[in-house]
Amino acid sequence: MACGATPDGRQAGAPLSDGCSPAQGTDVNGPTATVKSVANLEHINLAQGTIFNMKMHPAAFETKAGMMKWANLVRTYFDLGGWEIQFNVVDADTLKAAQANPEEYKDLVVRVVGYSAFFVELDKAVQDDIISRTEHTV
Amino acid sequence: MIDTSTKGRIFNIQRYSLHDGSGIRTLVFLKGCPLRCLWCSNPESQKSAPELGFIESRCVGQEACGAPCVSACLEGAVLSNGQGTPAIDRGACTHCGECADACCHDALKLVGRELSVAEVLAEVEKDRAFYRRSGGGITIGGGEPLAQHEFTAALLEAAQEQYLHTAIETCGHVAWKHLERVLRFVDLLHFDLKHMDPRRHAELTGRSNELILGNLTKVLRVKEPQDVVIRIPVIPGCNDSAENIRESATFVANLGFTQIELMAYHRFGASKYRQYGMVYQLDEPAPGAESDLQDLRRLVESLGLQEVTGRM
Numbered sequence: 001m002a003c004g005a006t007p008d009g010r011q012a013g014a015p016l017s018d019g020c021s022p023a024q025g026t027d028v029n030g031p032t033a034t035v036k037s038v039a040n041l042e043h044i045n046l047a048q049g050t051i052f053n054m055k056m057h058p059a060a061f062e063t064k065a066g067m068m069k070w071a072n073l074v075r076t077y078f079d080l081g082g083w084e085i086q087f088n089v090v091d092a093d094t095l096k097a098a099q100a101n102p103e104e105y106k107d108l109v110v111r112v113v114g115y116s117a118f119f120v121e122l123d124k125a126v127q128d129d130i131i132s133r134t135e136h137t138v
Numbered sequence: 139m140i141d142t143s144t145k146g147r148i149f150n151i152q153r154y155s156l157h158d159g160s161g162i163r164t165l166v167f168l169k170g171c172p173l174r175c176l177w178c179s180n181p182e183s184q185k186s187a188p189e190l191g192f193i194e195s196r197c198v199g200q201e202a203c204g205a206p207c208v209s210a211c212l213e214g215a216v217l218s219n220g221q222g223t224p225a226i227d228r229g230a231c232t233h234c235g236e237c238a239d240a241c242c243h244d245a246l247k248l249v250g251r252e253l254s255v256a257e258v259l260a261e262v263e264k265d266r267a268f269y270r271r272s273g274g275g276i277t278i279g280g281g282e283p284l285a286q287h288e289f290t291a292a293l294l295e296a297a298q299e300q301y302l303h304t305a306i307e308t309c310g311h312v313a314w315k316h317l318e319r320v321l322r323f324v325d326l327l328h329f330d331l332k333h334m335d336p337r338r339h340a341e342l343t344g345r346s347n348e349l350i351l352g353n354l355t356k357v358l359r360v361k362e363p364q365d366v367v368i369r370i371p372v373i374p375g376c377n378d379s380a381e382n383i384r385e386s387a388t389f390v391a392n393l394g395f396t397q398i399e400l401m402a403y404h405r406f407g408a409s410k411y412r413q414y415g416m417v418y419q420l421d422e423p424a425p426g427a428e429s430d431l432q433d434l435r436r437l438v439e440s441l442g443l444q445e446v447t448g449r450m
Contacts, residue, residue, distance in 0.1 A: 030153045032162065032265045060156070063448030069156050072272035076162075080267055102195065121195045123409040125422065 019051025161274025179407030
């Protein structure tokens with residue numbers, strides 16, 4: 001709240017990054033790169049603990065193979081020295097808000113199927129499909 | 139001796155790929171393909187040469203930014219079109235990339251860069267820890283990897299020398315001698331089969347299927363069935379009839395293949411067509427027009443094949 005605009009494009013009063021998670025719009029190289037960056041911190045120096053939030057799409061969990069790959073992402077994070085990780089699954093309300101106000105959700109990345117995309121750049125038909133998918137699985 | 143300075147034209151390197159082989163993988167997309175499948179999800183992959191993409195949702199309009207893209211263009215190919223966003227004269231464009239460099243909002247991008255084997259492997263190496271945990275590795279796709287067969291062979295051989303698990307996704311439309319050489323360095327082969335009828339295949343993909351089917355009859359001379367997955371993208375109204383799926387499955391089963399994947403249709407790449415000045419040709423399927431994929435999966439399993447969707 002007290003922090004003014006920063007040179008990376010962040011506006012005055014806008015949130016800084018949440019916990020150790022990437023700042024808004026900077027998470028552009030995918031989950032493996034983010035996991036490596038956070039694991040690289042000296043967590044032992046952060047005695048009150050660290051928060052690392054990741055957003056996952058429900059489709060990632062629909063098959064056993066998908067679950068195993070996500071689990072191995074988490075295991076690798078701990079192999080590399082990470083201490084804490086937690087997951088948000090994107091909900092339909094957020095996605096609908098992004099459809100209505102795309103300029104406020106430019107950095108919202110959704111996992112489409114085996115790849116990620118900026119939600120506001122997808123065709124409306126695909127956005128609707130993703131929204132309906134999320135409602136079924138959550 | 140592998141020449142790791144050998145260069146290929148790449149349009150994307152995608153980390154954390156989950157549907158291109160076992161475990162967590164990095165997928166290297168090669169530019170250029172002999173086919174023009176109507177359902178192609180990567181339209182920017184089809185031509186070998188670099189191309190300019192315009193992402194309208196990122197453009198803030200020339201009143202806001204002063205249109206440096208228009209002034210940067212040396213050919214007059216980037217024009218104001220009255221709505222504040224640029225129009226692109228693709229005939230005049232020489233793909234120099236000046237407009238993309240000038241844009242502060244990443245609304246213009248040049249796709250298709252030359253990278254060496256060494257440069258690609260340096261990027262792939264970043265996720266080694268994830269491959270180790272998950273049984274993942276590198277997958278070459280595109281576009282069509284065999285359209286740059288020398289580069290693909292060099293990249294795969296170098297990857298195997300570094301103990302990376304290698305996979306490839308191919309349409310199989312290439313001379314057998316080039317496919318055979320590349321397959322020496324492939325641990326897991328995904329081989330597409332679009333349609334059994336040569337004329338219908340040509341209508342759907344731009345080429346007949348004789349070369350592809352001929353190559354399929356030879357693959358098991360050099361690969362074991364457990365290292366091959368035949369992939370059929372199931373496209374409503376194109377190749378999804380029970381007759382075509384039955385004929386395809388019978389053909390591959392008789393050749394000795396054991397694994398098949400029936401991939402559900404999607405339109406996730408359709409929004410990219412406009413970005414590259416192309417038009418997506420397929421209409422949305424009418425409600426109820428899509429085949430029951432579960433029925434088709436049961437059909438292929440009744441012919442003795444293992445359907446492996448979601449199992450890798």
